[in-house]
Amino acid sequence: MKNYILVLNFLFVLFSCQKNQNSDILVSTTDDIETAILNAKPGDNIILKNGSYKDIQIRLVGNGEANKPITLKAETYGKVTIEGESNLQIGGNYLIVDGLYFKNGYTPTGQIIRFKINDTLVANHSKFTNCVIEEFTQPNRDVSDHWIEMWGRHNEISNNYITGKSNFGPTVMVMLKGNQHIKNHHQIINNHFGPRPRKGGPHGETMQLGDSGTSMAPSYTNVENNLFERCNGEVEIISSKSNYNRFKNNVFFESEGSLVLRHGNYATIDGNMFIGNENSEFIGGIRVINTGHWITNNYFYKLKGSTFRAPLAVMNGIPKSPQNRYNQVTDVVVAYNTYVDCETPFHFSVGSNVSQSEVLPKSEIRSARPIRTVVANNIIYNETPFNYPIKSYDKVDGVLFKNNYTNSKNKSEVTPEGLITKGMTVKRVSDTYWNPNPAVAEVYSGFDFINIKTDLLGNTRTKENNTIGALVKDNSKTISFDASNYGTSWFKIDEKTSKSKTIEVTSNKELLTAIIEANNGDIISLKPASYNITETLSIDKKITFKSSNNNIKAILNFNTSNTAFQMLPKGILHIENVVLKGNNTQAAFKTLEKNMTSAYGLWIENVEISNFNSVLEVSKGSFADTVSVRNSNIKNCLKGIQLNKETNDKGDYNSEFVYVVDNTFENISENVFNYYRGGYDESTIGGNLIFTGNTLKKCGTTEKENILIKNRGIVNVKFANNRFINNPVKVVAVLWGEKGQESINNTVVNSGEIKVVENLKLKLLY
Numbered sequence: 001m002k003n004y005i006l007v008l009n010f011l012f013v014l015f016s017c018q019k020n021q022n023s024d025i026l027v028s029t030t031d032d033i034e035t036a037i038l039n040a041k042p043g044d045n046i047i048l049k050n051g052s053y054k055d056i057q058i059r060l061v062g063n064g065e066a067n068k069p070i071t072l073k074a075e076t077y078g079k080v081t082i083e084g085e086s087n088l089q090i091g092g093n094y095l096i097v098d099g100l101y102f103k104n105g106y107t108p109t110g111q112i113i114r115f116k117i118n119d120t121l122v123a124n125h126s127k128f129t130n131c132v133i134e135e136f137t138q139p140n141r142d143v144s145d146h147w148i149e150m151w152g153r154h155n156e157i158s159n160n161y162i163t164g165k166s167n168f169g170p171t172v173m174v175m176l177k178g179n180q181h182i183k184n185h186h187q188i189i190n191n192h193f194g195p196r197p198r199k200g201g202p203h204g205e206t207m208q209l210g211d212s213g214t215s216m217a218p219s220y221t222n223v224e225n226n227l228f229e230r231c232n233g234e235v236e237i238i239s240s241k242s243n244y245n246r247f248k249n250n251v252f253f254e255s256e257g258s259l260v261l262r263h264g265n266y267a268t269i270d271g272n273m274f275i276g277n278e279n280s281e282f283i284g285g286i287r288v289i290n291t292g293h294w295i296t297n298n299y300f301y302k303l304k305g306s307t308f309r310a311p312l313a314v315m316n317g318i319p320k321s322p323q324n325r326y327n328q329v330t331d332v333v334v335a336y337n338t339y340v341d342c343e344t345p346f347h348f349s350v351g352s353n354v355s356q357s358e359v360l361p362k363s364e365i366r367s368a369r370p371i372r373t374v375v376a377n378n379i380i381y382n383e384t385p386f387n388y389p390i391k392s393y394d395k396v397d398g399v400l401f402k403n404n405y406t407n408s409k410n411k412s413e414v415t416p417e418g419l420i421t422k423g424m425t426v427k428r429v430s431d432t433y434w435n436p437n438p439a440v441a442e443v444y445s446g447f448d449f450i451n452i453k454t455d456l457l458g459n460t461r462t463k464e465n466n467t468i469g470a471l472v473k474d475n476s477k478t479i480s481f482d483a484s485n486y487g488t489s490w491f492k493i494d495e496k497t498s499k500s501k502t503i504e505v506t507s508n509k510e511l512l513t514a515i516i517e518a519n520n521g522d523i524i525s526l527k528p529a530s531y532n533i534t535e536t537l538s539i540d541k542k543i544t545f546k547s548s549n550n551n552i553k554a555i556l557n558f559n560t561s562n563t564a565f566q567m568l569p570k571g572i573l574h575i576e577n578v579v580l581k582g583n584n585t586q587a588a589f590k591t592l593e594k595n596m597t598s599a600y601g602l603w604i605e606n607v608e609i610s611n612f613n614s615v616l617e618v619s620k621g622s623f624a625d626t627v628s629v630r631n632s633n634i635k636n637c638l639k640g641i642q643l644n645k646e647t648n649d650k651g652d653y654n655s656e657f658v659y660v661v662d663n664t665f666e667n668i669s670e671n672v673f674n675y676y677r678g679g680y681d682e683s684t685i686g687g688n689l690i691f692t693g694n695t696l697k698k699c700g701t702t703e704k705e706n707i708l709i710k711n712r713g714i715v716n717v718k719f720a721n722n723r724f725i726n727n728p729v730k731v732v733a734v735l736w737g738e739k740g741q742e743s744i745n746n747t748v749v750n751s752g753e754i755k756v757v758e759n760l761k762l763k764l765l766y
Helices: 002-020 030-039 508-517
Strands: 024-027 045-048 051-054 057-063 070-074 080-085 087-093 095-098 101-106 111-114 127-129 132-134 146-150 156-158 161-163 172-174 187-189 207-209 222-224 227-229 236-241 246-248 251-253 258-263 268-270 273-275 286-288 294-296 299-301 312-315 333-335 338-340 346-350 373-376 379-381 390-392 399-402 404-406 419-421 424-428 434-438 502-505 522-526 530-533 537-539 542-547 554-558 563-567 572-576 578-581 587-591 600-605 608-610 614-617 624-630 633-637 639-643 655-661 664-668 673-675 688-692 695-697 707-710 716-720 723-725 731-736 747-749 753-757
Touching (some): 024 030, 087 095, 508 530, 633 639, 655 673, 716 731
Parallel strands (some): 070 095, 146 172, 258 286, 273 299, 338 379, 346 390, 373 399, 530 554, 563 587, 572 600, 731 753
16 A cells, blocks of 8 residues: 555656646746747747737747647737737747737738748647737838738637738738648638728738639638628638638628639538628629539628629639639539528629720630539528529520529529529528528429538538528527627727817917817817918828808918828818818828828818819828818819829729719819729729719810829719810810710810720730
């Protein structure tokens, strides 16, 4: 017995020693971090002491074990911030980064987080988890980077909150260059991808899996149970460019784009929810290119997007397509999906551009229609019946429709027998999930359909319980979409709703003080008077200028040398019911020349603007989400509204939404308006212009190109109810007929002509 006790004591001491060898190492300096990493053993926890780490580049190198990883973690979640010019690289095996908060900075290299040190030292079986990356974006939006770059195999990005990237490049990029990176089986799970703002150009994906050069490589990346909230960077929220990827149980909430199977084959898209709203016409669903994809059990709600942003967009391909263009859609299955209040859910042969053969080379003509594609067992339900469920841009002769049901008549040009009109009952499971079902609906059993074994929520599809649509009738689970179920456990999204206040101003000094002291959303109320301004007014927050008396406008006289109002990142200026006067040398509104890290906004209402060099002058790299000029009188300026500095002809432009409505322009010497987007590119909304109800008199007297309104390459244009009187130019405007632009009820007197060009010739990007 005594010997037995001695053995037990020995084993206890041995176990304790082994346990103690797995150390918690508290570090607080760069040297401490490097030393701890250098000496780290399997099971060690390197703990960053609470505080801010600025301009730090961490290289986590080591080899943990499956049950004993080496972990770099925060002492307290939310209390360890990585700021300034900083990044983190991971190389080795079984490494974990946990609980860090990246903010107030940007990476000095091409990545914030990279699962690779160099080409020979890559990460495998490693994890980036429970972290936050918030607006860690480049000062110049033209600079490209990837926030997270995945290399190696069996790595994981999980439970993170990632938001606010406004510069070029995908937020998350999976790299497949080399055999050690293919068949990677990466896991991208349980993350909250917060808003990615509109960027006004391509290369704004939230996630990209591979690229065209590696698009035939097998990736097997799993993207599951993530929330994509208002990811509006471009038309491709996710761009899948490799083989055998799986997208399961994700929620795409009010995101102006689509999950796009851009290159690569044999993707699985199962059990995802795409939630739109009544307001945006750019929220999409799934876009299909290439071969062998299965799209099952997905739910689409209030999606108003069309063509490239349609709920289901099946594209035409290019015969013998180059690797970086569009391959023909073949052997795709679209089954057991539910579409609710998506007026026209099915768009086929999207991108067909045979009509543009005059201005495009043969290698760009998308004429190869989808073939061997099955669309079966889907439900289309519109609360207000809509009779055009299918939009076709070419013949739809390669698609087999079987046992799809709609509650509306089908008056589309494509009327297959496999789209059946039936009355439906609807169970409203939640605000955004309705479960419609016809009383009787036969299920089509196609090849391999037996392997679709569950529905949207994981309920089993049995022979007795199976039905069409994303959700079986008899289910024991309910849908509850809650943003708090995604991302980190510790980070609370800041939703400041402070009440705005009105600041009364009666003098120049009070005005300058009010701008500095105003909080986001405040109103500066100007007593009717004449204010002589000798310094530029910088706008870096949401702020409103308005006259206190609606009947008597305050007058702001600017004697500044460069600009009246300087628009800074995040500056949103509303200016109402005032008079702005310049000295003919400055811009009324102007952006910074560089470092416009975030979008600005400008709203002008009932304002008199005169004697400026230009009304709005922007820089390359600047971007306004919205520029709105309404009910205003603009006269005696050299140039008008200038949104024309993105001239690299790669699809970029300087503002997303532009409203010029019910204004009078008089004696603007050069062009009144210049809004430019160059290059054939379909990765963006393409710009939006509403130019209606305006009167233009005696403008364009020194305009060198003899065009009064320049809107070259802008995709969405409404040009109506304007009057052009005595403007000595040859051309009022050139409209793009192929995009549906037309001149509606415009009056032209002694002012040249309004041209409609069917096929606008632009520079190819590829």
